[in-house]
C-alpha cells in the first residue's frame with residue numbers, strides 16, 4: 001500500500017456548463033494526492049478536458065470549489081492566476097499551445113513571464129529541454145518538429161514553469177510506440193522527482209499499468225475511484241463508463257477461472273502476469289525466445 005499522502009488539489013462538487021448549454025461537469029469531486037500518478041479515465045466527452053481547464057484556472061466553475069493544498073481557491077483574477085502558477089496544463093493538441101518561433105523561446109516564454117532572467121532562466125529552460133530530450137532541437141522552429149516532438153515540447157514548456165501539479169491531457173494519444181515510450185519515460189522521471197501527475201486518457205491499458213490512483217469518468221461525473229486493481233474489479237462500473245477491462249486483467253481473470261494461475265497480487269502489467277504462470281515442464285518449450 002502507498003503511504004497516505006496529503007491532497008494537493010481537490011475538486012469539490014464542481015459544475016460546469018458551456019455557453020451552448022452543454023452540461024460538462026455535474027457535482028464532480030475528486031482528490032489528487034501529492035506525488036501521486038493519477039489517471040482520469042473516461043470515454044470521449046466524459047468531461048476530462050473540462051475538468052483540466054477548471055483545475056488549471058483557465059475557466060471558472062459554475063458551482064463548487066477547487067482547493068489547492070487545502071485552501072479554497074477564490075473566484076477573483078488574482079487567485080486564478082495563483083492557481084495557474086501552481087497547476088500546469090499540457091494541452092492534448094500541441095498546435096493549440098505552441099506559438100514561439102523556436103523551441104528554446106517556446107520553453108523560455110513561461111519562465112520569462114514568471115520574471116526569471118539570466119542564468120536562472122537559462123538553467124530552467126536547459127533542464128526542461130534535457131528532461132524531454134529536445135536540447136539538440138533548441139534552435140529549430142516548432143513548426144518543423146514531428147508530432148511526437150511537438151507533444152514533448154508542450155511538456156517541456158509546462159515543466160519549465162515548475163508547477164506543483166502537472167495535468168497532461170492525452171499525452172500519448174496519436175504517438176507511435178517509440179514516442180509513447182519516451183513520454184512515459186519522461187513521466188516516470190518526473191514522478192521519481194516527486195512531481196504530482198494527473199493524466200487524462202481513454203486508454204484503459206495505459207491507465208491500469210501507469211497510475212496509482214484511477215478516477216472513472218462518465219457524463220461529467222466521477223463514477224468510481226481508487227487503486228487501479230480495486231476500481232477495475234468492478235466490471236459493471238467499467239462498462240457503465242463505456243470502457244473495457246485492461247487486457248492484462250482480463251487475461252489474468254481468464255487464467256484464474258481455468259485454475260491456471262493461483263490467487264495473490266493482481267498483476268498490473270504483462271511482466272507481472274507472465275511471472276504468475278507456472279514454470280514450463282523440463283524439456284518443453286526450451287530454446288524459445290522470451291516475451
Ligand SMILES: Nc1ncnc2c1ncn2[C@@H]1O[C@H](COP(=O)(O)OP(=O)(O)O)[C@@H](O)[C@H]1O
Pocket residue numbers: 018019020022023024042043044045046047048049050051
Ligand atoms: N467549447 C465547448 N462548447 C460546448 N460544448 C463543449 C465544449 N467543449 C467540450 N464540450 C462538451 O462538454 C462535454 C465534455 O467534454 P470534454 O471535457 O472535452 O470531455 P473529454 O475530455 O472527456 O473528452 C462534451 O459533451 C463536449 O461535447
Ligand SMILES: [Mg+2]
Pocket residue numbers: 045048049050092169
Ligand atoms: Mg478531452
